[in-house]
Amino acid sequence: MESFIPWLLGALALPGVGLPAVFLIAFLSATLLPMGSEPALFGYVALNPHMFWPAIVVASVGNTAGGMVDWWMGFAARRGYVRLKARKRAHARAAALAGSAAVVTAVGDAGEGSGGGKRAETKAPMNDRYRRWMRRFGPPLLLVSWLPVIGDPLCTLAGWLRLPWRTCLVYIAIGKTLRYLFITYLMLKVPESFWQGIFAPFKHLLIG
Numbered sequence: 001m002e003s004f005i006p007w008l009l010g011a012l013a014l015p016g017v018g019l020p021a022v023f024l025i026a027f028l029s030a031t032l033l034p035m036g037s038e039p040a041l042f043g044y045v046a047l048n049p050h051m052f053w054p055a056i057v058v059a060s061v062g063n064t065a066g067g068m069v070d071w072w073m074g075f076a077a078r079r080g081y082v083r084l085k086a087r088k089r090a091h092a093r094a095a096a097l098a099g100s101a102a103v104v105t106a107v108g109d110a111g112e113g114s115g116g117g118k119r120a121e122t123k124a125p126m127n128d129r130y131r132r133w134m135r136r137f138g139p140p141l142l143l144v145s146w147l148p149v150i151g152d153p154l155c156t157l158a159g160w161l162r163l164p165w166r167t168c169l170v171y172i173a174i175g176k177t178l179r180y181l182f183i184t185y186l187m188l189k190v191p192e193s194f195w196q197g198i199f200a201p202f203k204h205l206l207i208g
Contacts (some may be wrong), residue, residue, distance in 0.1 A: 003193065018044055018048065018051075019044070019051070019054065019055065021040065022037075022040055022041055022044050022055055022058050022059050022062070023058045023059065023061065023062035024062065025037045025040040025041075025062075025199045026058070026060075026061075026062030026063040026066070027038075027063065027065055028066065029063065029064045029154040030062075030064075030065075030066025030067050030069070030070065030151075030152065030155075030176075031066040031069050031070060031152075037059060037062075037063060037149075038183050038184070038187075040057075041055055041059045041180060041184060042183075042184055042187045045184055045188070046187075046188070052184075055182050056177065056181060056184065057208055059180050060173065060176050060177040060180055062181075063146070063176045064169070064172050064173040064176050064177075067142075067145050067151075067152075067155045067172040067176065068155070068165070068168075068169055068172065070152050070155035070156045070159070071155050071156065071158055071159035071165060071168055071172075071196050073156055073159060074155070074157055074158065074159025074160035074161075075159035075160065075162065075165075076154035076158070076159075076186050077156075077159075078160045078161075078162065099152045116142075131157065131161075133154075134154065134158060134161055134163070135161070138163065139158065139163050139164065139167040139168050139170075139171045140171055141171075142154060142155065142158060142168055142171040142172045142175060143171050143174060143175040144175060145171075145172050145176065146175050146176045146179040155172065189205070
């Protein structure tokens with residue numbers, strides 16, 4: 001994975017595509033790949049100081065879009081889960097009508113055992129702690145959607161619980177933008193000579 005970012009930047013090393021590279025890395029880091037986008041953003045800003053705000057905006061939009069993809073995945077998974085449960089119930093009813101008394105009894109017992117049936121159907125097969133957090137705090141919890149490990153599952157869980165996507169979008173965007181501003185600002189406070197040695201090999205890739 002450590003070699004992936006240099007490869008990706010190399011693949012995108014066409015004239016003027018520095019910001020699209022930042023966008024793509026920020027998007028992927030919030031969805032499919034376990035990598036951080038901060039180094040790519042900071043590297044671009046360090047070598048293009050006049051592009052600070054455009055880079056922050058582009059990275060924030062990309063990362064927020066990735067978070068909303070996670071939300072959509074949770075929403076789609078919930079719909080699939082509910083449909084699967086409905087299909088199973090339909091098959092069970094058909095078997096009860098067409099089957100023997102033993103089958104009818106077995107289906108009846110299963111129905112009683114799931115007397116919390118409706119309740120169980122609405123619960124996600126996900127970590128109970130995440131679910132309690134999301135039900136308690138709602139969309140504002142997505143202000144921390146940028147955190148490693150728990151951030152992406154929170155976005156997915158918000159979609160599973162069908163929290164309003166517009167509200168979720170706002171909180172995800174605020175959290176991720178503040179994160180980029182804070183981290184990039186702190187990294188810019190480090191002496192320039194320190195970063196020059198680190199980013200020198202990627203200079204021809206990052207300068208748009």
